[in-house]
Amino acid sequence: MAQITDEPVADEENDALELGRFLPYRLSVVSNLVSKAFARRYEAAFGLSIPEWRVMAVLGRYAPASSADICARTAMDKAKVSRAVARLVAGGLVSRKDNPLDQRQNVLALSRKGRGVYQQIVPLARAMEREVLETLSADEVRQLDTLLTKLHARAEAMAPGGGEGVD
Amino acid sequence: MAQITDEPVADEENDALELGRFLPYRLSVVSNLVSKAFARRYEAAFGLSIPEWRVMAVLGRYAPASSADICARTAMDKAKVSRAVARLVAGGLVSRKDNPLDQRQNVLALSRKGRGVYQQIVPLARAMEREVLETLSADEVRQLDTLLTKLHARAEAMAPGGGEGVD
DNA sequence: GTAGGATTGTTTCAAACGAAACCGTTCGCA
């Protein structure tokens, strides 16, 4: 065994793992903390869950879109999208009709009321993003962007199917 | 309305929000992708869920510990910890007894079998962390560390209670 | 044109979740 090489002794002494220094764990904690903060405010401001908010965000930018389009743009599976859309339709924020060219597909768009909400959603989202990033320098924000891009590619290679999320 | 000021036009043109450029969303997607990849492997290798894995990690390093200790060190609420511990005890990986000094408290530790599993857990976790970070330069890993520290503090200030997670 | 297979979105199912209720124990304090 024990080769005479410069085995880097990866983290610290070794053999015991300090969760607080384990980057995947820390990434998860930070992400969930941010998501929770965002979720609380979306709920308070608009009564929207994060899946619902994501659907609104995509439709505000890309309507009309099908459920599959939403899946692709939100990293949510189709069951989750279906449920979120159902609630938004029930709440009158989103219109849903069949695509006459392919009756399997939905054609989703914001209703008048939905557009009104969307116009409030965007500034709130931007403000919250700013609030989070305030703690970073402009350079660090750029670093974060780069890191997320790289980690995203790497994580997608490691994970099998799609990338679910909570915001 | 339209004041004549240099409104920064925060992100891009404005008024529509591109989810793919929204950092909180991207953070969530990356984190969940990583968690999913990790979860799949912990499950395959040891039959452990992420909450269970976290408890093992803490006990391997800090046993003996109470449930409250585990909560503090894993960013999980006490219900989740209670359930994870119950499964680990049922699986014979963790021993649980009452603290004679305070009968309300648990004293948790790894069993012999649990220690055996723990010794396999650590290298797997380290290997997966390395696999994720492989895509980054040493500098970028340091940046990630710094960013997570700052964002953690900021997110904790924004969120109310504790910081849940999935790894 | 029609059978078999693929695709879209909904629904069902069991598992996991967070919040709150709960129970037993201990502490603070008169």
Place this chain on the structure above:
DNA sequence: TGCGAACGGTTTCGTTTGAAACAATCCTAC
């Protein structure tokens, strides 16, 4: 000593989740 509040951990409750089953529609190719 004894009573109420506080605490630690478990359990319950209703909700949300992902995976799989499903129904409806469309496409392919014969």
